[in-house]
Amino acid sequence: MKTGSIKHARQGGPGRRALANWAASGLLLCAAIPAQVQAEDAQAALSPSGEYSVYETEAAQTPPMGWNPWNAFRTDVDEQKIRGSAEALVNNGLAQLGYRYVNIDDGWALQRRDDGSLKIHDTMFPSAVVDGHPNGSFVPFTDFIHSLGLKAGLYTDIGHNTCAQRWDATSPNLPVGSIAERQVGSMDHAEQDMKTIFGTWGFDYVKIDACGVADYAPDVEPVQSGRFNVFPPYIVRGDIPNSDPDAVEALYADLGTAIKEWGGDDAVLSICAWGEALSPRWGNKRGNLWRTSPDIEFHWESMLRNIDSAVDRTLYAGPGHWNDPDMLAIGHGDFDENHLTEARAHMSMWAIMASPLLIGYDLRDAPQPLLDILGNREVIAIDQDAAGNQGVPYRDGEAMVVVRTLAGDGARAVVFFNRGDEPVSATVDWTQLGFAPGSEASVRDVWTHENLAAAKGAISVDLGAHEARLFRLKGTPADADAVWLDEMPGRINVAVDGIGNHSLPEGWVPARVAVAPDGSAFVSQGTSFAKGIGLFANSRVEIRTDGEFAKFDASPLVLNGSGSVRFLVYADRKLVGETTVKAGKSGKISADISSAQVFELVAIASSVGGERPPMIAWADAKLQR
Ligand code: GLA
Numbered sequence: 350m351k352t353g354s355i356k357h358a359r360q361g362g363p364g365r366r367a368l369a370n371w372a373a374s375g376l377l378l379c380a381a382i383p384a385q386v387q388a389e390d391a392q393a394a395l396s397p398s399g400e401y402s403v404y405e406t407e408a409a410q411t412p413p414m415g416w417n418p419w420n421a422f423r424t425d426v427d428e429q430k431i432r433g434s435a436e437a438l439v440n441n442g443l444a445q446l447g448y449r450y451v452n453i454d455d456g457w458a459l460q461r462r463d464d465g466s467l468k469i470h471d472t473m474f475p476s477a478v479v480d481g482h483p484n485g486s487f488v489p490f491t492d493f494i495h496s497l498g499l500k501a502g503l504y505t506d507i508g509h510n511t512c513a514q515r516w517d518a519t520s521p522n523l524p525v526g527s528i529a530e531r532q533v534g535s536m537d538h539a540e541q542d543m544k545t546i547f548g549t550w551g552f553d554y555v556k557i558d559a560c561g562v563a564d565y566a567p568d569v570e571p572v573q574s575g576r577f578n579v580f581p582p583y584i585v586r587g588d589i590p591n592s593d594p595d596a597v598e599a600l601y602a603d604l605g606t607a608i609k610e611w612g613g614d615d616a617v618l619s620i621c622a623w624g625e626a627l628s629p630r631w632g633n634k635r636g637n638l639w640r641t642s643p644d645i646e647f648h649w650e651s652m653l654r655n656i657d658s659a660v661d662r663t664l665y666a667g668p669g670h671w672n673d674p675d676m677l678a679i680g681h682g683d684f685d686e687n688h689l690t691e692a693r694a695h696m697s698m699w700a701i702m703a704s705p706l707l708i709g710y711d712l713r714d715a716p717q718p719l720l721d722i723l724g725n726r727e728v729i730a731i732d733q734d735a736a737g738n739q740g741v742p743y744r745d746g747e748a749m750v751v752v753r754t755l756a757g758d759g760a761r762a763v764v765f766f767n768r769g770d771e772p773v774s775a776t777v778d779w780t781q782l783g784f785a786p787g788s789e790a791s792v793r794d795v796w797t798h799e800n801l802a803a804a805k806g807a808i809s810v811d812l813g814a815h816e817a818r819l820f821r822l823k824g825t826p827a828d829a830d831a832v833w834l835d836e837m838p839g840r841i842n843v844a845v846d847g848i849g850n851h852s853l854p855e856g857w858v859p860a861r862v863a864v865a866p867d868g869s870a871f872v873s874q875g876t877s878f879a880k881g882i883g884l885f886a887n888s889r890v891e892i893r894t895d896g897e898f899a900k901f902d903a904s905p906l907v908l909n910g911s912g913s914v915r916f917l918v919y920a921d922r923k924l925v926g927e928t929t930v931k932a933g934k935s936g937k938i939s940a941d942i943s944s945a946q947v948f949e950l951v952a953i954a955s956s957v958g959g960e961r962p963p964m965i966a967w968a969d970a971k972l973q974r
Pocket of ligand 1: 419513514558644
């Protein structure tokens with residue numbers, strides 16, 4: 350059987366008792382359910398669970414930082430190059446700044462043996478030749494990496510075969526032997542491989558690719574020619590109806606369980622399904638980071654595409670779980686030492702998006718200006734900020750402003766970014782920053798380490814082609830006793846997004862800060878709301894409050910559709926607020942959430958109709974201390 354059971358693997362799902370309570374309260378009867386979803390499943394998903402249902406480990410509390418050989422060497426890689434870059438990380442000071450995972454990518458596996466064990470490519474990894482270990486051992490390698498004070502990562506695939514086997518057919522580092530022997534991916538070997546990788550070899554991190562379930566369809570040449578077994582794909586790129594997102598999710602879920610068992614709480618799981626199979630929607634339930642896009646290529650347009658794949662997904666990131674727009678291309682092509690403006694823009698955007706920072710450059714011979722960009726302490730501090738809030742984007746033509754709430758009262762980072770080739774001016778205002786009207790904020794340019802003149806009301810910046818400026822601000826919060834949801838996305842989790850396995854039009858995101866899923870502003874009967882979270886009805890959002898807040902206030906909006914939507918607020922599973930709002934209208938809701946650890950926002954549409962549930966907003970949603 351290829352699919353695991355998603356239902357059993359789901360964390361934080363309601364127990365029988367929760368369902369019984371829900372039914373007893375009468376809510377079960379009046380709640381409407383999307384036609385495509387089994388009634389019971391929809392109800393279960395919308396029931397408050399009182400838990401924070403993400404992939405919960407101690408690992409990756411800030412976005413992982415480190416080095417990976419893929420962008421530097423692709424398949425032309427060996428142990429010497431990896432060890433050399435690990436030593437360089439230590440010698441050039443980057444390790445001390447937080448770059449600590451040294452990861453091996455595709456190419457290390459030579460064979461799957463009859464007993465299911467994996468044999469290492471020892472021409473690639475000479476240190477793996479160890480007496481008494483016919484398959485070789487990575488212990489000498491991980492010992493070396495650990496002796497440098499660093500952590501070690503490895504690579505595998507959820508399918509039977511890896512990406513290089515399909516896409517780098519002339520690589521010197523491909524598996525050899527029969528079809529079965531060349532099946533080095535972890536399908537049907539989740540437990541055994543994770544035991545070996547974490548338990549025996551001592552790795553700390555695994556990146557798990559997905560070509561094995563995407564690229565071995567019956568009609569492709571390598572399969573037709575008999576070199577690989579067919580695998581009817583679970584992922585058809587860009588095509589959800591012909592993909593099987595549940596099956597892909599189930600494979601990662603099984604691997605995650607095995608990783609926790611053998612790698613413990615510090616082990617990192619990096620999901621590499623390139624944003625396919627709805628992985629950006631469930632990645633935070635299944636791993637510590639998940640790719641949101643195809644591989645970065647070393648040109649500007651590719652970087653923009655990868656930014657756009659992650660930048661609106663603010664509500665999916667937080668401590669322990671991060672959107673991954675791919676490894677850094679700094680040092681290559683449009684981001685090389687002759688393009689430092691572009692390299693800085695790339696780094697600025699990754700930092701404001703709380704993205705993993707995995708260097709993909711040969712550090713044994715890196716020009717100082719590139720090292721200065723990768724090693725800018727203040728930029729790294731923004732990426733690694735403890736609050737774990739991904740920035741919130743605002744767009745104005747080619748100008749993009751992204752505001753990130755940092756730990757500490759009134760602390761913000763803001764990127765002013767010119768996507769285009771012509772000069773532009775970009776502006777952020779005090780509402781977007783959540784600062785008190787008329788108050789002053791200090792401004793620091795983190796690239797130049799300079800304090801600039803204090804600002805009031807708004808900040809405008811002129812930007813040259815492809816330029817980004819990154820500032821750290823300290824201002825006066827608009828309300829000393831309250832926090833808007835916009836300012837705490839790292840503590841918000843979209844538990845149920847209301848649209849099941851349905852795909853959305855290009856550019857839509859199921860749950861967003863300050864705008865609706867389609868990017869439109871929150872407007873109701875002529876009134877605009879600058880703040881809040883926008884999503885679909887039939888959704889449930891969990892917010893970690895850790896007993897810090899007393900009261901919740903919001904203006905619930907129903908932005909389209911017909912009928913009405915019930916808005917419900919739960920504090921640690923207890924219903925504490927409720928209101929019903931008609932399509933096109935707004936309402937008010939206020940709830941006592943004193944001492945709640947997790948509170949939940951549930952929205953249920955009264956009727957089914959149209960392609961999707963109506964878009965809603967918890968506008969101006971704010972927590973009072
Ligand atoms: C895929 C991944 C890359 C890299 C290669 C290795 O393309 O997205 O990051 O791991 O496979 O073959």
